Amino acid sequence: MSGPAVFLHVAGGDGTALREVRAGLEEEGVPCRVIAAAGDAVAIAYSAACASPVSVGVGLDADSACLHLPQLPPGEPLLNLPAVHVPERLRALGHNAARLVKGAPLKELP
Amino acid sequence: MNLIVGVDIGNSTTEACVAAVEGGDVAYLGSGLAATTGVKGTAPNVTGAGRAIGHALRAAGRTLQEVDAILLNEATPVISGLAMETITETIITESTMIGHNPQTPGGEGLGVGVTIAFEALSQQQVAPGDEAVIVVIPASVDFEEAALVLNAAVARGVAVSGAIAQRDDARLIANRLVQLIPIVDEVTHVERVPLGMAAAVEVAAPGRTVRTLANSYGLATVFELTPEETRVVAPVARALMGTRSAVVVRTPGGDVTDRRIPAGTLELHGERAKKAVDVNGGAAEIMDALRRVQPLTDVVGEAGSHVGGMLAGVRETMADLTGDPVDTVRIRDVLAADTFVPREVRGGLAGEFALENAVALAAMVRTSRGPIEQVARALTEATGVEVVVGGVEAEMAVRGALTTPGTATPVAVLDLGGGSTDAALALGDDEVSTYHAAGAGDLVTKLIGSELGIEDRELAEHVKTCPLAKVESLFHVRLEDGTVQYFEKALPAETFARVVALTEDGGMVPIPVSHGLDRIRRVRRDAKRRVFAVNALRALREVAQHGNVRGIDFVVLIGGSALDFEIPELVAEALADHGVVCGTGNVRAVEGPRNAVATGLVEAWVRERVLA
Numbered sequence A: 001m002s003g004p005a006v007f008l009h010v011a012g013g014d015g016t017a018l019r020e021v022r023a024g025l026e027e028e029g030v031p032c033r034v035i036a037a038a039g040d041a042v043a044i045a046y047s048a049a050c051a052s053p054v055s056v057g058v059g060l061d062a063d064s065a066c067l068h069l070p071q072l073p074p075g076e077p078l079l080n081l082p083a084v085h086v087p088e089r090l091r092a093l094g095h096n097a098a099r100l101v102k103g104a105p106l107k108e109l110p
Numbered sequence B: 001m002n003l004i005v006g007v008d009i010g011n012s013t014t015e016a017c018v019a020a021v022e023g024g025d026v027a028y029l030g031s032g033l034a035a036t037t038g039v040k041g042t043a044p045n046v047t048g049a050g051r052a053i054g055h056a057l058r059a060a061g062r063t064l065q066e067v068d069a070i071l072l073n074e075a076t077p078v079i080s081g082l083a084m085e086t087i088t089e090t091i092i093t094e095s096t097m098i099g100h101n102p103q104t105p106g107g108e109g110l111g112v113g114v115t116i117a118f119e120a121l122s123q124q125q126v127a128p129g130d131e132a133v134i135v136v137i138p139a140s141v142d143f144e145e146a147a148l149v150l151n152a153a154v155a156r157g158v159a160v161s162g163a164i165a166q167r168d169d170a171r172l173i174a175n176r177l178v179q180l181i182p183i184v185d186e187v188t189h190v191e192r193v194p195l196g197m198a199a200a201v202e203v204a205a206p207g208r209t210v211r212t213l214a215n216s217y218g219l220a221t222v223f224e225l226t227p228e229e230t231r232v233v234a235p236v237a238r239a240l241m242g243t244r245s246a247v248v249v250r251t252p253g254g255d256v257t258d259r260r261i262p263a264g265t266l267e268l269h270g271e272r273a274k275k276a277v278d279v280n281g282g283a284a285e286i287m288d289a290l291r292r293v294q295p296l297t298d299v300v301g302e303a304g305s306h307v308g309g310m311l312a313g314v315r316e317t318m319a320d321l322t323g324d325p326v327d328t329v330r331i332r333d334v335l336a337a338d339t340f341v342p343r344e345v346r347g348g349l350a351g352e353f354a355l356e357n358a359v360a361l362a363a364m365v366r367t368s369r370g371p372i373e374q375v376a377r378a379l380t381e382a383t384g385v386e387v388v389v390g391g392v393e394a395e396m397a398v399r400g401a402l403t404t405p406g407t408a409t410p411v412a413v414l415d416l417g418g419g420s421t422d423a424a425l426a427l428g429d430d431e432v433s434t435y436h437a438a439g440a441g442d443l444v445t446k447l448i449g450s451e452l453g454i455e456d457r458e459l460a461e462h463v464k465t466c467p468l469a470k471v472e473s474l475f476h477v478r479l480e481d482g483t484v485q486y487f488e489k490a491l492p493a494e495t496f497a498r499v500v501a502l503t504e505d506g507g508m509v510p511i512p513v514s515h516g517l518d519r520i521r522r523v524r525r526d527a528k529r530r531v532f533a534v535n536a537l538r539a540l541r542e543v544a545q546h547g548n549v550r551g552i553d554f555v556v557l558i559g560g561s562a563l564d565f566e567i568p569e570l571v572a573e574a575l576a577d578h579g580v581v582c583g584t585g586n587v588r589a590v591e592g593p594r595n596a597v598a599t600g601l602v603e604a605w606v607r608e609r610v611l612a
Helices: A016-028 A041-051 A087-102 B047-058 B118-122 B143-156 B170-175 B216-224 B227-240 B283-293 B306-322 B372-381 B391-401 B439-453 B457-465 B516-544 B567-576 B598-610
Strands: A005-008 A032-036 A057-060 A065-067 A077-083 B002-009 B012-020 B025-035 B069-074 B078-086 B088-092 B096-101 B109-117 B133-137 B160-165 B198-203 B243-248 B256-260 B265-270 B274-279 B296-301 B329-345 B353-366 B386-392 B413-415 B420-426 B434-436 B467-473 B478-481 B484-486 B500-503 B508-510 B554-558 B579-585
Touching: A005 A016, A005 A041, A005 A087, A005 B265, A016 A032, A016 A057, A016 A087, A016 B170, A041 A057, A041 A065, A041 B133, A057 A087, A065 B391, A077 A087, A087 B306, B002 B047, B002 B478, B002 B598, B012 B047, B025 B047, B025 B567, B025 B598, B047 B118, B047 B372, B069 B372, B069 B391, B069 B598, B078 B439, B088 B227, B109 B118, B118 B133, B118 B143, B143 B160, B143 B170, B143 B353, B160 B508, B198 B216, B216 B227, B216 B243, B216 B554, B227 B243, B265 B283, B265 B306, B274 B283, B283 B329, B296 B306, B296 B439, B306 B353, B329 B434, B329 B439, B329 B516, B329 B579, B353 B434, B353 B439, B372 B386, B372 B478, B386 B391, B386 B554, B386 B598, B391 B413, B391 B420, B391 B434, B391 B554, B391 B598, B413 B516, B413 B567, B457 B500, B467 B508, B467 B516, B554 B567, B567 B579
Parallel strands: A005 A032, A005 A057, B002 B069, B069 B386, B109 B133, B133 B160, B413 B554, B554 B579
Antiparallel strands: A057 A065, A065 A077, B002 B012, B012 B025, B078 B353, B088 B256, B096 B243, B109 B198, B198 B243, B265 B274, B265 B296, B296 B329, B329 B353, B413 B420, B420 B434, B467 B478, B467 B500, B478 B484, B500 B508
């Protein structure tokens, strides 16, 4: 399956973070593709961004979430939520990933 | 040879220039400016004057000890004040509507039913065959749970016709429903939605706006209203026009009132005539009445009305500033401008705003003459240099403006300032007629702020003075003229997809309003036009012979607001209809529209000495 989608690279975690991020994307109506990966959140977010046809990637590892763009330096993601387990913040990260694609103003993280 | 310094104390800026005078020859060595300290024409001005002189001397490479004389202008004894009053107000009693534009409402269509709490539905308190229901979902309920309960209810045969959600998850819920219903989300005060009441939820297709609920007869059809009741809900329909989703809950006795606040009458006292005008009539009527009673001697507002309070406020501020007793403060000019103010609707559920009509008034007050001598004495003490007070500000402005290449008498000078727009017309050598019109840059800032709902004055000032751009990606912006600018480094995330003001130092200030670039630009230009284009014509008409603007050939724009990137263009546009050559001054061919009065002081001083 290909087509315009935000790529989600996932390395570990219990799936709750993934659910929230996907919910944020779905609410905005932007498709996403989930791909298993290995590495820390920032690194896999960058590779997800580079692979995504819409140039937006999200990386999730066991305890953090990261939003990245291929135009940014690999070590400087747009948004990094280290060690968060606040569902609202993860949902907002999903919203923002979608809004980058749609060109809509970003949501403030709660 | 003499070294002299001309100093002009203005409402907001103090300007100075340093000149070396040898016989009839003048060589300008440097100029400087500083913010005016204290009210123009009062002793605290000395601090600002000292700073401006210091800057000018530094630019000239001279010291205070070498200065032979400081020239100070006879400051125009006028100061201005501003007031704004809304004349309509929308009040909803007992919350009856939600009309807002969440970015992502769910479903589509119109749903009518009785409001019930989510728990009531999940605890199966509604039976199949009951009336259709609109479910109210609080933030504590997850979208999957909400969808599960709604689907279960539908499966049991309950008629679920719509939903109101607190969180931003309407589409998430809608995607999981077996039966399509309209869902409005991001309703902040969902707990205030009255339960057990007839309600309608409408969500329009993308790119469209609600049709049934924004139509009075649509509401009448949905709620089976009588003609009298329809009249009462008409303001609800009007408030919902243009939104993509809406909820109307009918509560007995609840209604929206759209009432006009008695704004009161304004009494304009002229030298020969007196005229009362109703403020509700709007700016055009006020300005028309003003033209009929000119020259104006005072303005009073009807006691106990809004406008009465507004003018009393202006008078009191002026009395405080000048130290004159309140009853001696006379308002010598007013400028009224129609405007609108977004106000949160009282009783709204999602922070809705309604645009209320308002009138903004700028008033000009004449103060008693004299204190300039105090400033001169204090300045002598502070600098140890002889201070000469000479020349009326308007005459000096004309003299300074005439150093602009390509100008000649008869010339009219328009000083576009912060508080007032001043016109001076020089006919011959010493004959100058002047008029001070209330309203200038500060009023523009106020109009922009109120119409866009920006409370931060500094931000409103940015919107006024800076061109706009839309941040289209993290690496490029589209400027208001349509050109695109690329950046190598990523722009700050908070500017993404927003309209920003491009400050002169290359910064970007995001404008946190939901309006598009075109709308903000229109508000900005309209505000400038309503103040400066109107005032330019008004002031020129007052100074022109027989009130005929066509008789004036040249108009030179000076003052701080003449530095603006579009105000000179808007004024020139307004004057072009009258066959007037209008342009921004360029004092001494180097200063632009700045330093005209300070330069004029030096010119006048030299001329006097040569003639003597």
